[in-house]
Amino acid sequence: MTPPEDDAGAMLRETADRLLADLMTPQARARAIGEWPEDLWSALAEVGLPAAILPEAAGGFGVPVDAALSLLTIAGRHALPLPLADTMLAGLALARAGMEVPDGPLAVAQGSAMTLDAAGRTTGHAWGVPWGRHARAVVVLAEGRDGPVLVALPGDALTVEPGTTIAGDPSDAVRFAAVAAPGAPAPFGADELRAAGAATRALMIAGALAEVSAMTVRYAQERRQFGRAIGQFQAVQQNLAVLAGQAASATAAAGLAAEAVAAWGPGMLPAIAAAKVRAGEAAGQGASIAHQVHGAIGFTQEHRLHDFTRRLWAWRDEFGREAQWAQRLGRHLIAAGPDGLWPAITAA
Amino acid sequence: MSQFTFPSPPPSPEAEAFRAEIRAFLATELADRAPIDRAQSWNGLDPAFSRRLGERGWLGLTWPKIYGGHERSALERYVLLEELLAAGAPVGAHWIAERQSGPSLLRYGTEAQKAAILPRIAAGECFFCIGMSEPDSGSDLASVRTKAVREGDGWRVNGTKLWTTNATHCHSMILFCRTAPVDREHRHAGTSQFIVDLTLPGITIRPVRNLVGEHHFNEVVFEDVLLPEDALLGREGEGWAQVTGELAYERSGPERFLSSFWLLVELVRALQPAADARAEIALGRLGAQLVTLRRMSRSVAGLLQAGADPALEAAMVKDLGALVEQEIPEVARDLMAEGPPTPQSRAFAEVLAYTTLHAPSFSLRGGTREILRGIIARGLGLR
Numbered sequence: 001m002t003p004p005e006d007d008a009g010a011m012l013r014e015t016a017d018r019l020l021a022d023l024m025t026p027q028a029r030a031r032a033i034g035e036w037p038e039d040l041w042s043a044l045a046e047v048g049l050p051a052a053i054l055p056e057a058a059g060g061f062g063v064p065v066d067a068a069l070s071l072l073t074i075a076g077r078h079a080l081p082l083p084l085a086d087t088m089l090a091g092l093a094l095a096r097a098g099m100e101v102p103d104g105p106l107a108v109a110q111g112s113a114m115t116l117d118a119a120g121r122t123t124g125h126a127w128g129v130p131w132g133r134h135a136r137a138v139v140v141l142a143e144g145r146d147g148p149v150l151v152a153l154p155g156d157a158l159t160v161e162p163g164t165t166i167a168g169d170p171s172d173a174v175r176f177a178a179v180a181a182p183g184a185p186a187p188f189g190a191d192e193l194r195a196a197g198a199a200t201r202a203l204m205i206a207g208a209l210a211e212v213s214a215m216t217v218r219y220a221q222e223r224r225q226f227g228r229a230i231g232q233f234q235a236v237q238q239n240l241a242v243l244a245g246q247a248a249s250a251t252a253a254a255g256l257a258a259e260a261v262a263a264w265g266p267g268m269l270p271a272i273a274a275a276k277v278r279a280g281e282a283a284g285q286g287a288s289i290a291h292q293v294h295g296a297i298g299f300t301q302e303h304r305l306h307d308f309t310r311r312l313w314a315w316r317d318e319f320g321r322e323a324q325w326a327q328r329l330g331r332h333l334i335a336a337g338p339d340g341l342w343p344a345i346t347a348a
Numbered sequence: 349m350s351q352f353t354f355p356s357p358p359p360s361p362e363a364e365a366f367r368a369e370i371r372a373f374l375a376t377e378l379a380d381r382a383p384i385d386r387a388q389s390w391n392g393l394d395p396a397f398s399r400r401l402g403e404r405g406w407l408g409l410t411w412p413k414i415y416g417g418h419e420r421s422a423l424e425r426y427v428l429l430e431e432l433l434a435a436g437a438p439v440g441a442h443w444i445a446e447r448q449s450g451p452s453l454l455r456y457g458t459e460a461q462k463a464a465i466l467p468r469i470a471a472g473e474c475f476f477c478i479g480m481s482e483p484d485s486g487s488d489l490a491s492v493r494t495k496a497v498r499e500g501d502g503w504r505v506n507g508t509k510l511w512t513t514n515a516t517h518c519h520s521m522i523l524f525c526r527t528a529p530v531d532r533e534h535r536h537a538g539t540s541q542f543i544v545d546l547t548l549p550g551i552t553i554r555p556v557r558n559l560v561g562e563h564h565f566n567e568v569v570f571e572d573v574l575l576p577e578d579a580l581l582g583r584e585g586e587g588w589a590q591v592t593g594e595l596a597y598e599r600s601g602p603e604r605f606l607s608s609f610w611l612l613v614e615l616v617r618a619l620q621p622a623a624d625a626r627a628e629i630a631l632g633r634l635g636a637q638l639v640t641l642r643r644m645s646r647s648v649a650g651l652l653q654a655g656a657d658p659a660l661e662a663a664m665v666k667d668l669g670a671l672v673e674q675e676i677p678e679v680a681r682d683l684m685a686e687g688p689p690t691p692q693s694r695a696f697a698e699v700l701a702y703t704t705l706h707a708p709s710f711s712l713r714g715g716t717r718e719i720l721r722g723i724i725a726r727g728l729g730l731r
Contacts, residue, residue, distance in 0.1 A: 245668050334616055
């Protein structure tokens with residue numbers, strides 16, 4: 001656990017916030033659709049954001065993992081159309097396995113039937129790989145003869161079938177056949193890796209929803225109908241209060257998720273399950289109110305609201321929807337039994 | 349726009365060590381309590397249990413030792429409260445005195461008032477009720493009409509308080525009333541708080557039964573009740589500021605999301621040994637809500653401990669907490685099919701009925717949903 005105001009995390013967030021405020025102009029955002037904005041990524045890499053989560057020996061800043069992860073709330077706040085979360089996640093996984101972390105954008109691919117043959121070559125396929133087509137390396141957990149092996153597949157060894165998320169960000173299917181790539185026995189299972197991925201989405205949802213709440217309040221104060229700002233109507237105020245409550249809940253869930261990733265291990269699952277469920281629900285309910293308050297203008301391409309709401313809808317799906325994580329958590333709580341229910345809640 | 353902050357709850361190894369001690373105590377203390385009694389949460393009344401907590405030094409945990417307190421941290425007190433509530437302990441007798449009246453006395457009381465009352469609260473021997481609402485003043489507290497008029501060395505009180513929980517079991521009330529006529533420009537001015545001994549002549553307490561027929565509420569009528577000079581709590585005319593200052597304590601605690609918790613325990617029991625996917629998902633959703641709310645509530649406890657004024661964050665915890673408390677009985681009834689009664693299903697059915705019947709109050713007491721959302725909207729800069 002980190003102290004309430006960890007300096008390292010606060011400094012990172014401020015740096016990232018200033019940088020992204022400068023970088024993420026409407027033009028830059030438009031350009032990022034469909035092409036890889038190398039200049040934007042380089043600007044992030046130059047200040048070390050993608051590597052911030054790594055141990056110092058691997059090129060990181062040596063800040064606690066949860067402080068580094070808090071960067072992702074800033075990514076969410078700017079609806080960042082770049083794979084910062086995925087690169088951090090892949091880097092963290094590789095570092096935990098004692099592997100070298102390649103430079104450039106990375107991704108973690110989840111899939112089925114990914115196997116490692118006797119010659120150390122990996123075969124399989126995966127889908128929904130964020131920015132898969134641009135990844136310098138795609139990290140997979142392949143089934144080897146002696147257990148799971150973490151493999152960093154070079155991007156140019158993959159066959160990519162491009163796709164997009166509901167937000168329009170790349171989300172690709174990738175195939176790989178007998179690819180020789182660096183690997184190491186994984187000190188964790190697919191569940192932990194997926195949970196860490198879910199945690200990154202909870203963090204981005206929290207940042208995006210806080211921004212959506214703030215911009216929706218501003219809009220309600222500016223937009224006038226019936227001779228007054230719509231934010232003066234109690235019906236609108238009550239909805240905005242609910243939106244703020246959802247944003248606050250997502251923030252709490254994100255903190256829970258970040259601390260659970262920092263404490264990596266089987267114990268991280270219930271906490272991250274709770275966080276992904278709660279953040280996902282907040283994303284849905286919050287986006288709905290934001291659109292209601294913004295009215296027709298918020299439904300246009302011209303308005304920036306959809307940069308956020310479309311990503312909220314994408315992120316709540318990625319690395320497991322609410323129902324999937326709720327079932328995991330529910331099973332855990334029911335297995336704890338009537339006497340173990342409360343201890344299971346306080347332990348999460 | 350104001351920012352809401354929910355910082356990471358501060359770690360407290362002492363509090364976690366204390367948790368184990370509390371769980372061990374409650375396991376034996378509550379072993380024989382029936383599910384339906386445990387489901388009463390902080391409505392459950394047992395003065396003897398309150399005294400046993402007092403004997404253990406578990407009331408007034410954070411108060412100075414000179415007033416019978418124990419000078420432990422707010423985080424340890426938080427753990428104690430959540431463990432008591434999660435276990436369905438009958439904390440109702442001392443609840444208001446310990447949560448609200450004691451802290452108000454500590455903050456605004458005179459030396460003599462503190463010395464006379466606080467040690468008795470900490471011993472579990474003095475219980476308080478809250479005299480705020482009136483027949484025509486619910487959410488609009490500034491409209492109270494009960495009046496205290498100076499007379500000689502004291503005050504003469506006339507008026508009626510309503511919805512006064514447990515008044516018949518309490519020794520004292522903290523009364524909120526007018527001490528000056530209404531000033532239309534400053535409608536919150538001219539109110540004060542008094543510590544009222546409920547045995548004084550002129551006080552009549554009448555039960556008001558709730559929709560179940562239970563007697564928790566009361567009407568408390570003041571007819572020419574003479575209060576001594578030293579009954580005044582804090583400063584004359586400062587009643588509003590004093591009352592609103594308590595609200596962060598009142599609105600952010602674990603009692604704001606655990607009121608239905610025992611039903612969840614019985615639901616898990618009833619779902620044993622195997623639950624289907626629908627039940628798992630529903631349980632997981634509720635669990636996720638509780639885990640997140642608990643973090644938010646602990647975060648507010650940390651802010652309070654650090655001397656901040658998290659009134660808005662507290663309003664959010666209460667608003668969100670009541671939603672979950674009210675959702676639990678709806679989910680529980682949806683998951684359990686009706687069937688021939690067994691001893692286990694009977695306990696579940698009783699607790700479900702109890703919780704369903706009490707759920708409407710969860711978003712009324714201590715600030716209605718609409719009032720809380722209004723407070724949040726004000727915090728957002730909308731009013």
